[in-house]
Amino acid sequence: MGIISLANSQTTGIQEAVKPNIIIIYADDLGYGDLSCYGATKISTPNIDRLAGRGLRFTNAHCTSATSTPSRYSLLTGEYAWRKSGTGIATGDAPAIITPGSTTIATVLKKAGYTTGVVGKWHLGLGPAGGADWNGEITSGPLDIGFDYNFIIPATGDRVPCVFVENRKVVGLDPADPIRVSFREPILTEPTGKDHPELLKLHPSHGHDMTIINGISRIGYMSGGKSALWVDENIADVITGKAISFIEKNRDRPFFLYFATHDIHVPRVPAPRFTGKSGMGPRGDAILEFDWTVGEIVKKIDDLGISGNTIIIVTSDNGPVVDDGYQDMAVELLNGHTPAGTLRGGKYSLFDGGTRVAFIVSWSGGIRTGTSDALFSQIDLLASFATLTGQTLQDSDAPDSFDQLNTLLGKSKKGRPWLVEHSGRLSIIKGDWKFIEPGKGAKILSDTNTETGNDPAPQLYNLKNDLGEKNNLAEKNPGVVKDLTGLLQTIRNNERTRY
Ligand code: NG6
Ligand code: CA
Numbered sequence: 001m002g003i004i005s006l007a008n009s010q011t012t013g014i015q016e017a018v019k020p021n022i023i024i025i026y027a028d029d030l031g032y033g034d035l036s037c038y039g040a041t042k043i044s045t046p047n048i049d050r051l052a053g054r055g056l057r058f059t060n061a062h063c064t065s066a067t068s069t070p071s072r073y074s075l076l077t078g079e080y081a082w083r084k085s086g087t088g089i090a091t092g093d094a095p096a097i098i099t100p101g102s103t104t105i106a107t108v109l110k111k112a113g114y115t116t117g118v119v120g121k122w123h124l125g126l127g128p129a130g131g132a133d134w135n136g137e138i139t140s141g142p143l144d145i146g147f148d149y150n151f152i153i154p155a156t157g158d159r160v161p162c163v164f165v166e167n168r169k170v171v172g173l174d175p176a177d178p179i180r181v182s183f184r185e186p187i188l189t190e191p192t193g194k195d196h197p198e199l200l201k202l203h204p205s206h207g208h209d210m211t212i213i214n215g216i217s218r219i220g221y222m223s224g225g226k227s228a229l230w231v232d233e234n235i236a237d238v239i240t241g242k243a244i245s246f247i248e249k250n251r252d253r254p255f256f257l258y259f260a261t262h263d264i265h266v267p268r269v270p271a272p273r274f275t276g277k278s279g280m281g282p283r284g285d286a287i288l289e290f291d292w293t294v295g296e297i298v299k300k301i302d303d304l305g306i307s308g309n310t311i312i313i314v315t316s317d318n319g320p321v322v323d324d325g326y327q328d329m330a331v332e333l334l335n336g337h338t339p340a341g342t343l344r345g346g347k348y349s350l351f352d353g354g355t356r357v358a359f360i361v362s363w364s365g366g367i368r369t370g371t372s373d374a375l376f377s378q379i380d381l382l383a384s385f386a387t388l389t390g391q392t393l394q395d396s397d398a399p400d401s402f403d404q405l406n407t408l409l410g411k412s413k414k415g416r417p418w419l420v421e422h423s424g425r426l427s428i429i430k431g432d433w434k435f436i437e438p439g440k441g442a443k444i445l446s447d448t449n450t451e452t453g454n455d456p457a458p459q460l461y462n463l464k465n466d467l468g469e470k471n472n473l474a475e476k477n478p479g480v481v482k483d484l485t486g487l488l489q490t491i492r493n494n495e496r497t498r499y
Helices: 046-053 068-077 105-111 232-249 281-303 378-388 478-493
Strands: 021-027 056-058 115-121 149-153 180-182 221-223 255-260 310-316 359-362 370-372 419-423 425-430 433-436 459-462
Touching: 021 068, 021 281, 046 281, 046 310, 046 359, 068 105, 068 378, 105 115, 105 255, 105 378, 115 232, 149 232, 232 255, 232 281, 281 310, 425 478, 433 478, 459 478
Parallel strands: 021 255, 021 310, 056 370, 115 149, 115 255
Antiparallel strands: 056 359, 180 221, 310 359, 419 425, 425 433, 433 459
16 A cells, blocks of 8 residues: 555646647557657658657656557546456447546546547447447447547457448448448358458458458458448548548647547558558558658647647557558568567567557647656556646546656656556566566467467566566565565555555
């Protein structure tokens, strides 16, 4: 308990609330080593590098989980996803995972007078138990947890339904051609990648062999909705356009935009203008497309003259994966590039490659620029924004979100006292130590070739001189193992960690 009580608000005394616009650009599967400002040499990301150059670049910032749904859940609610069942990687027909009426970043900022919007990948379920009504009103969505506007990919680019949802409706749906979605039985009228590989322009390497949409077989089965189907090559252009319209429309009032890109998740099918440009195949080209996206948003903010009044955050939902299920030559064309940088593991992993992510904050005039090595978690954005905008949280709100506003703005180097990472099981960082709970499970996922961090023995690494988590010091430091095991147990047993 002693350690947990260190989690008190970072900001003391009376602070005047300011209301800058807030934009979170949330990449999908972008690795710690995928950006040139984080040391990549085989690929160049000039727009993001420029943003980092005028902002604050974190070296020890983390998403909460090594996959999408739980990280997004924690980011929006300020609660560890592993506290709640049903927060694993969501199917395309999952019902809403965040209960309507819950406190989220969007509800907090809305109370502070912001106009709130989400554009891009949702992956947090839609609709009541039983799932969304794709052909009617889609209830229990972003509009029910604090967002004023949404234009979303319901789940992921590789899961059906392959349509956009704007507010409560599928965009461009012809009522005469209703959508059917199934994640259990095949819908026999539609060809699958499994039975008709000759129809594919992009072949799966594992999984992804169900309904074919635009020559790409997906996870899940779908029929109908032909006029509403997205075109993969256009996704970045479409959602960037929607994000920009939202910014333009709300330029004169405080706004919050959660802009979650499809890049660089599979299937990696960027716009033709990026094809072949990275020399690393579609994965590298998708990084260039992501960099372009960030550049467009920053340019719009600059052109509107609101950069002094706008916080822009660029980060990712989890670490990198190279082969995530399609034969897109990502492995073959890697060309010596290391997507996780010097970190071990990646997406799906308890090693730091799973959750230590690029995290850049910019706010002209509002932050101390440079780099920060402070330990920071995306879960803290909610409480930090609450402080920034003068909102008070109830005890039950955002139970694991700490006010780290001063860390976020570069005014403090202190950071969190500890940080939990999650992929099936938990690991924890405290000071220089990183402890991974012992547990069963494959050490390497053969499909994606990921080192998971699973080990029946406890693992303890000293990140200060062993960032690559190679040298297990657990046997030599039983006292540290005991302390961190106990701390994880306390964190788990309590319903909240913010006091
Ligand atoms: C996995 C998919 C993977 C990806 C992941 C979710 C297979 C074989 N693999 O189950 O391709 O979709 O789920 O990624 O289907 S995430 O970034 O949205 O969490
Ligand atoms: Ca992801």
